[in-house]
Amino acid sequence: MTPDCTDQPPEQLLEGIAQFNRGAYFDCHETLEELWAGSRPPVRDLYQGVLQIAVALYHLENGNYTGALFLFRKGTELLRHVAPVCMGVDVQSLMDGAGAVSASLEAHGPDGMDRVPRALFPRVRMLF
Numbered sequence: 001m002t003p004d005c006t007d008q009p010p011e012q013l014l015e016g017i018a019q020f021n022r023g024a025y026f027d028c029h030e031t032l033e034e035l036w037a038g039s040r041p042p043v044r045d046l047y048q049g050v051l052q053i054a055v056a057l058y059h060l061e062n063g064n065y066t067g068a069l070f071l072f073r074k075g076t077e078l079l080r081h082v083a084p085v086c087m088g089v090d091v092q093s094l095m096d097g098a099g100a101v102s103a104s105l106e107a108h109g110p111d112g113m114d115r116v117p118r119a120l121f122p123r124v125r126m127l128f
Contacts, residue, residue, distance in 0.1 A: 003043045009087040009088050009126075010087075012034065013047070017124045019054075020054050026058050028051065029055050029058070032051040035047045042082045042083065046079070048075075049076070049094075053122070056075060056098070057101070065109075065113055066110075068113075069102060069106065072098050072099075089126060090126065090127050093122070100120050104116045
């Protein structure tokens with residue numbers, strides 16, 4: 001049976017979300033990559049979208065302006081294909097948060113990456 005957005009989140013997704021919310025963005029990528037590789041849309045888009053936003057934040061923290069902007073866009077685009085709440089994940093909130101960070105990053109430019117407020121960094125909210 002193929003998982004869909006109405007299913008309960010698998011333990012691995014919950015682990016990846018906990019890593020994301022702790023700021024362990026690279027670890028989140030590693031955890032969700034395993035889920036992403038073996039799934040189908042729309043759940044695949046959920047996993048990959050969260051993963052790409054995590055990597056965008058990782059790039060932002062490490063001074064990779066182009067990589068961060070690129071992955072904020074790609075991750076958000078994938079999440080647009082997913083229900084506003086999927087497997088209990090508040091997808092809309094994550095997209096809004098990623099958009100706010102991305103807009104701040106663009107406004108500050110490559111030389112002002114350190115001025116993007118960390119308070120803008122989104123957290124993945126669960127709704128259940």
